[in-house]
Amino acid sequence: MSSVSGAAAPGRGAKTAVKSSMWRQSVRLLLKNKLAIAGLVIVVLMFLACFIGPMFSPYADNKTNMRIMNRAPNLQHWLGTDKLGRDVLTRVLLAGRISLTVGLASMVLSVTLGTLLGALSGFFRGVVDQVIMRVADLLLTIPSLPLLFIFGALLSDWKVPPENRMYIVMLILSLVNWPSMARMIRGQMLSLREREFMQATTVLGLNNKRKLFHHLLPNLIPLIIVIATLNIGGAILSESVLSFFGLGVTAPTPTWGNMIDAANNLIDFQERPWLWMPPGLSIFITVIAINIFGDGLRDVLDPKQKR
Amino acid sequence: MGAYLSKRLSYIMIILAAASLMIFCLYAMTPGDFISSNIKLSAERKAELREIYGLNRPVLERYWTWLTHALRGDLGYSLAQQRPVLALFNTYIWNSFLLAVVSTFFTWVIAVIVGVVAAYRQYSWFDTLVMIVIFGAMSIPSFFIGLFLIKIFAVDLHLLPPGGITTTGSNAVGWAHVQEVIKHMTLPVAVMTLLGTGSLTRYFRSNMIDVIRQDYIRTARAKGVKESKVLFGHALRNAMLPAITLVGFELPALFGGSLIIEKIFNWPGIGQLYIQSFGQRDYPLLMGFTMLIAILTVIGTLLSDVLYRIADPRVKL
Numbered sequence: 001m002s003s004v005s006g007a008a009a010p011g012r013g014a015k016t017a018v019k020s021s022m023w024r025q026s027v028r029l030l031l032k033n034k035l036a037i038a039g040l041v042i043v044v045l046m047f048l049a050c051f052i053g054p055m056f057s058p059y060a061d062n063k064t065n066m067r068i069m070n071r072a073p074n075l076q077h078w079l080g081t082d083k084l085g086r087d088v089l090t091r092v093l094l095a096g097r098i099s100l101t102v103g104l105a106s107m108v109l110s111v112t113l114g115t116l117l118g119a120l121s122g123f124f125r126g127v128v129d130q131v132i133m134r135v136a137d138l139l140l141t142i143p144s145l146p147l148l149f150i151f152g153a154l155l156s157d158w159k160v161p162p163e164n165r166m167y168i169v170m171l172i173l174s175l176v177n178w179p180s181m182a183r184m185i186r187g188q189m190l191s192l193r194e195r196e197f198m199q200a201t202t203v204l205g206l207n208n209k210r211k212l213f214h215h216l217l218p219n220l221i222p223l224i225i226v227i228a229t230l231n232i233g234g235a236i237l238s239e240s241v242l243s244f245f246g247l248g249v250t251a252p253t254p255t256w257g258n259m260i261d262a263a264n265n266l267i268d269f270q271e272r273p274w275l276w277m278p279p280g281l282s283i284f285i286t287v288i289a290i291n292i293f294g295d296g297l298r299d300v301l302d303p304k305q306k307r
Numbered sequence: 308m309g310a311y312l313s314k315r316l317s318y319i320m321i322i323l324a325a326a327s328l329m330i331f332c333l334y335a336m337t338p339g340d341f342i343s344s345n346i347k348l349s350a351e352r353k354a355e356l357r358e359i360y361g362l363n364r365p366v367l368e369r370y371w372t373w374l375t376h377a378l379r380g381d382l383g384y385s386l387a388q389q390r391p392v393l394a395l396f397n398t399y400i401w402n403s404f405l406l407a408v409v410s411t412f413f414t415w416v417i418a419v420i421v422g423v424v425a426a427y428r429q430y431s432w433f434d435t436l437v438m439i440v441i442f443g444a445m446s447i448p449s450f451f452i453g454l455f456l457i458k459i460f461a462v463d464l465h466l467l468p469p470g471g472i473t474t475t476g477s478n479a480v481g482w483a484h485v486q487e488v489i490k491h492m493t494l495p496v497a498v499m500t501l502l503g504t505g506s507l508t509r510y511f512r513s514n515m516i517d518v519i520r521q522d523y524i525r526t527a528r529a530k531g532v533k534e535s536k537v538l539f540g541h542a543l544r545n546a547m548l549p550a551i552t553l554v555g556f557e558l559p560a561l562f563g564g565s566l567i568i569e570k571i572f573n574w575p576g577i578g579q580l581y582i583q584s585f586g587q588r589d590y591p592l593l594m595g596f597t598m599l600i601a602i603l604t605v606i607g608t609l610l611s612d613v614l615y616r617i618a619d620p621r622v623k624l
Binding site: 035134137138140141142143145146147149150153154156157233237240241244245257260263269270273276277280283284287288290291292295 | 322323325326329330333334336337338339435438439442443445446447448449450451454455458462559563566567581582585593596597600601604605
């Protein structure tokens with residue numbers, strides 16, 4: 001379907017017309033998939049709750065209040081309070097802001113980097129391909145969890161202020177995640193560049209830039225959208241693992257991962273599940289919703305991969 | 308095939324050499340070393356110890372020493388435990404292997420059966436339920452589900468032990484010991500199985516759906532072959548074929564332990580050993596572990612490519 005939209009279109013105006021009808025058709029197909037739409041609704045609600053919710057919370061200043069520490073869930077504090085008397089629900093929402101931002105941003109970074117490098121490597125082949133793919137091979141050979149551990153420890157050594165740590169965590173996660181993306185894009189590039197419509201662009205005498213950005217990459221956009229969606233979930237999970245081990249974003253900045261760290265304290269773990277269960281369930285609900293939506297998206301945009 | 312193998316193997320050697328250099332430099336860059344974490348030592352004593360262990364030499368020189376020893380099969384001594392790294396691996400790796408082998412077995416059995424049935428009844432309520440459970444299994448943070456199950460089964464219900472491989476202070480032998488270990492490994496195996504089943508079931512399901520639509524399945528049915536035989540004899544065999552490539556990818560997981568699960572369940576495996584050594588900056592051990600996984604990963608990839616070639620002669624290497 002995608003090669004048609006790129007190749008058969010004679011002029012610029014006609015091209016957008018073909019394209020928009022393809023997208024409209026995809027949206028219509030997607031709307032029929034109730035499970036995927038449910039996933040999308042949950043993700044949107046989660047984002048809204050985390051980014052707007054705290055504004056309506058009377059405890060949004062995150063102030064400590066020793067008189068009400070470690071309270072079980074009650075009417076004033078729906079999810080109880082922590083050891084410093086902070087409202088857990090507000091903290092879960094504030095943590096969601098960080099976790100969702102880290103997931104989203106590191107996905108954008110790794111997908112951009114992976115797409116760009118993979119596309120260059122598949123398009124130019126030769127030396128460029130060799131260099132990029134050998135670096136990717138190297139990064140894929142080294143197990144990712146130890147790599148994340150090392151970077152996390154370096155992060156602590158550089159004395160990065162806690163509020164800036166999340167930016168470095170995004171960088172680390174995208175550094176670990178780009179190689180597999182680059183590999184996939186490269187593979188697609190190698191097969192696309194041999195197709196007839198690419199021979200046509202050569203016959204027309206188009207330059208490399210135009211071939212790459214107007215004819216090859218647009219054909220990969222559906223695939224990229226699908227992988228990008230599914231990657232957000234993966235990035236949220238990785239961030240939570242890092243933060244849980246104290247190597248990602250650290251207190252006082254709350255993230256879902258480092259809030260579950262409360263479970264490392266035996267009493268909190270046994271007696272105060274409201275401290276660590278809500279952030280864990282938030283991760284679970286968000287990631288499952290993203291995965292279901294991403295799968296629905298794949299069925300629509302990338303029918304070759306259809307189950 | 309021979310030329311292919313020798314080419315692949317030489318490439319593996321180069322990649323492993325580059326990877327080991329990079330890992331070594333990264334570990335050397337991580338703040339602090341084994342000696343600086345010991346607050347009982349005076350500054351002079353620390354300098355003296357660094358001299359003895361060679362920690363004050365340039366990174367490249369240390370790497371060269373490590374590499375020449377490693378090539379002779381000597382991964383050095385663990386600084387914290389004062390035992391050869393290989394001997395430590397030999398103690399801990401089998402605990403990890405035990406967890407991995409049992410959970411891999413359950414994962415494959417469940418994934419094959421559920422995948423086949425779900426594919427056979429595609430779009431039925433069972434299939435939808437399976438898909439939702441699969442997504443659930445793929446979306447759970449492993450450390451969270453571990454903690455959650457410990458809380459329910461160990462803390463609240465007192466059914467199973469919260470962690471470890473045997474009860475503290477127990478010196479049961481024989482059958483009693485086996486029973487104890489089984490009890491302790493139930494929760495970690497359950498979590499690992501749950502986490503692995505998701506993507507594998509999905510894989511078998513989609514393979515099976517592809518195969519069921521093939522002409523030879525229709526032919527088999529037309530001949531009057533029993534439905535169970537069509538499914539498990541004709542279809543499953545062909546659906547399993549691509550799965551042979553997964554065997555290679557299981558290799559690092561089988562022997563490399565699971566950092567998160569072993570940490571959560573306090574399981575004395577190689578992953579737990581790694582996390583503990585990471586805190587102590589026990590470089591020989593960290594280096595040995597990371598290289599072990601890297602080697603298993605590249606061998607696993609090679610193995611799956613070769614196995615695929617053997618299983619499907621149409622594939623060109």
